[in-house]
Amino acid sequence: MAERPHDLAITIRATLSPEEHGSFDAVEAAAFGEAEWTEEQHREVTDRYSSAADANGYVLAHVGDRLVGTIRLFTRAVPFNGRMVRLGGLGGIATHPDWRGRGIAEAAVRAAMEELQQQGTEVAYLCSVPELGQRLYAKVGFAPLGRPYTYRGRSGKGYTDHDGWLAPLTDPVLCAAMLTDTEPLDLAGSNW
Numbered sequence: 329m330a331e332r333p334h335d336l337a338i339t340i341r342a343t344l345s346p347e348e349h350g351s352f353d354a355v356e357a358a359a360f361g362e363a364e365w366t367e368e369q370h371r372e373v374t375d376r377y378s379s380a381a382d383a384n385g386y387v388l389a390h391v392g393d394r395l396v397g398t399i400r401l402f403t404r405a406v407p408f409n410g411r412m413v414r415l416g417g418l419g420g421i422a423t424h425p426d427w428r429g430r431g432i433a434e435a436a437v438r439a440a441m442e443e444l445q446q447q448g449t450e451v452a453y454l455c456s457v458p459e460l461g462q463r464l465y466a467k468v469g470f471a472p473l474g475r476p477y478t479y480r481g482r483s484g485k486g487y488t489d490h491d492g493w494l495a496p497l498t499d500p501v502l503c504a505a506m507l508t509d510t511e512p513l514d515l516a517g518s519n520w
């Protein structure tokens with residue numbers, strides 16, 4: 329991997345100004361690119377991942393004054409084994425294509441995990457394909473959920489997926505129990 333930029337700065341903000349939202353969304357759009365979806369597929373993906381408005385934190389990776397990486401942070405109570413778990417979440421993890429392979433996402437994810445832990449969330453959740461999970465997220469403690477999880481889109485429609493990952497934050501014992509359970513994990517809302 330190329331060297332991490334010497335002037336990389338990671339900051340975490342609770343809110344963004346409208347202008348900052350514009351830059352944030354532009355990095356995310358450049359990173360994820362234009363998918364060749366039909367209108368129907370686009371509607372469904374937007375419904376599945378409709379949590380952006382619930383984000384309660386934003387990780388910003390700057391090189392000099394250029395925003396090059398972003399992550400949205402979430403906090404949500406989800407049911408598990410007869411109790412509610414304070415779940416922390418990472419979504420929209422993105423590095424601008426011009427700045428990839430230089431450790432920017434790894435630095436941003438580490439900062440995100442510290443922030444979620446400081447906020448007192450017990451376990452972290454994200455969704456990822458296996459290759460990226462193993463190369464990036466496993467480094468900061470994530471393990472594959474290994475079974476289905478369920479969630480609801482903004483429309484109320486229920487979905488089931490299999491690409492969940494969990495990591496311990498303030499409660500490693502709880503995280504281990506959630507990883508070894510056999511029932512589908514209920515995200516109690518939309519995915520991120």
Ligand SMILES: CC(C)(COP(=O)(O)OP(=O)(O)OC[C@H]1O[C@@H](n2cnc3c(N)ncnc32)[C@H](O)[C@@H]1OP(=O)(O)O)[C@@H](O)C(=O)NCCC(=O)NCCS
Nearest residue numbers: 359421422423428429430431432433434456459460463464
């Ligand atoms: C995924 C993404 C955020 C990685 O950003 P990055 O700044 O290039 O990542 P880093 O340089 O910090 O890489 C950290 C590790 O992840 C690995 N990695 C990065 N992208 C990868 C990918 N697409 N697949 C597999 N491994 C990947 C790197 O090789 C590195 O591992 P190494 O240290 O063993 O070499 C970036 O490629 C991106 O924005 N992709 C499009 C959006 C996306 O898919 N986001 C993730 C959603 S879960």
